[in-house]
Amino acid sequence: MFKQLIVISISILLLAMATGCASSTHLSTDYGRSYDALFASQVINPDAPQDRTPVEGMPGYIASQIYNDIYIPSLTGTKDSGANGSMIRGR
Numbered sequence: 001m002f003k004q005l006i007v008i009s010i011s012i013l014l015l016a017m018a019t020g021c022a023s024s025t026h027l028s029t030d031y032g033r034s035y036d037a038l039f040a041s042q043v044i045n046p047d048a049p050q051d052r053t054p055v056e057g058m059p060g061y062i063a064s065q066i067y068n069d070i071y072i073p074s075l076t077g078t079k080d081s082g083a084n085g086s087m088i089r090g091r
Contacts, residue, residue, distance in 0.1 A: 045051075
């Protein structure tokens with residue numbers, strides 16, 4: 001009796017697993033377009049490797065201030081707003 005119960009249980013389990021594998025999902029013609037659009041939007045300037053001019057951006061002292069006053073406290077859980085109370089100090 002116990003052996004028959006195990007055989008029936010295993011049969012039902014295999015049948016359920018086979019049913020899950022048998023269903024095929026038909027993808028629409030739009031499948032993958034969001035990925036392609038996202039990838040394409042990330043390519044701003046494909047000729048960037050040939051352009052050797054330096055990048056203009058944030059001055060180093062401001063980047064360092066942001067790193068020390070915002071990024072590090074967010075990792076350590078402390079709330080430090082800088083020495084003079086402002087988040088970003090000028091020169």
